[in-house]
Amino acid sequence: MNTNEKIIIPLDVANITDAIALMEKLPQVSFWKVGLELFTSTGPQILQELKSRQKRIFLDLKFHDIPNTVAGACRAAASYGVDLLTIHATAGRDALKAATEAVQTGAAQAGVEPPKLIAITVLTSISSRQLAFDLKIPLELPEYVLEMALMAQEAGLDGAVCSPQEVAQLRDSCGNEFLLVCPGVRPTWAEKGDQKRSLTPSQALQAGANYLVIGRPVTAAAEPELAWKKICEELATVA
Numbered sequence: 001m002n003t004n005e006k007i008i009i010p011l012d013v014a015n016i017t018d019a020i021a022l023m024e025k026l027p028q029v030s031f032w033k034v035g036l037e038l039f040t041s042t043g044p045q046i047l048q049e050l051k052s053r054q055k056r057i058f059l060d061l062k063f064h065d066i067p068n069t070v071a072g073a074c075r076a077a078a079s080y081g082v083d084l085l086t087i088h089a090t091a092g093r094d095a096l097k098a099a100t101e102a103v104q105t106g107a108a109q110a111g112v113e114p115p116k117l118i119a120i121t122v123l124t125s126i127s128s129r130q131l132a133f134d135l136k137i138p139l140e141l142p143e144y145v146l147e148m149a150l151m152a153q154e155a156g157l158d159g160a161v162c163s164p165q166e167v168a169q170l171r172d173s174c175g176n177e178f179l180l181v182c183p184g185v186r187p188t189w190a191e192k193g194d195q196k197r198s199l200t201p202s203q204a205l206q207a208g209a210n211y212l213v214i215g216r217p218v219t220a221a222a223e224p225e226l227a228w229k230k231i232c233e234e235l236a237t238v239a
């Protein structure tokens with residue numbers, strides 16, 4: 001896989017017209033992420049649009065519910081034949097196990113490949129201070145992220161979502177087969193916005209990330225194609 005294929009661009013837009021416009025502006029992108037805003041607005045139609053263009057799909061719906069409900073949602077999501085799917089690790093061990101089984105069932109019933117199921121550890125918009133003072137988690141943030149990733153791995157998930165700042169530690173502890181997907185990636189020239197735990201694309205890749213999710217630095221740039229090209233050039237220096 002070349003390094004450009006490790007970049008996932010989120011389609012964080014309001015409707016299908018804007019999503020198609022963004023895809024057409026960036027035809028070189030091979031992996032797109034569909035999140036809560038667009039899926040809530042369009043439903044599975046957007047997935048068909050992406051498939052008709054032979055794109056890979058990260059369906060980032062971040063499920064978080066009781067095991068029975070999460071399993072139903074995972075069965076339905078897996079039937080679309082997407083590549084990556086997310087659930088919050090904090091849904092708990094039983095929900096993670098139920099989700100792991102459900103993606104297999106849903107995909108088999110639909111006759112498609114099951115998605116890689118990956119667990120959100122701690123959202124990249126959460127700082128150490130917020131984890132301690134707002135969420136009342138007594139562990140240090142890197143330790144808590146590791147605990148969530150290890151629980152997900154024990155429950156049979158394929159990987160985790162973490163910030164680039166934790167990726168080296170997770171790679172060491174979870175091994176090379178465990179997928180590590182990093183949002184919160186920011187080139188030096190981009191604004192951080194609401195992302196609290198970021199590193200640059202080259203730092204994230206060097207630390208051991210499998211995929212980098214990079215949104216606004218590209219999609220909100222005055223010239224998205226140029227921003228994409230700069231990031232690809234930066235990543236080429238790592239390869």
Ligand SMILES: O=c1ccn([C@@H]2O[C@H](COP(=O)(O)O)[C@@H](O)[C@H]2O)c(=O)[nH]1
Nearest residue numbers: 010035122123124183184213214215216
């Ligand atoms: O911990 C997480 C989990 C998911 N995301 C998603 O990634 C993108 C990041 O977009 P940027 O514009 O590059 O900030 C966005 O779709 C989030 O929903 C995350 O940021 N952190």
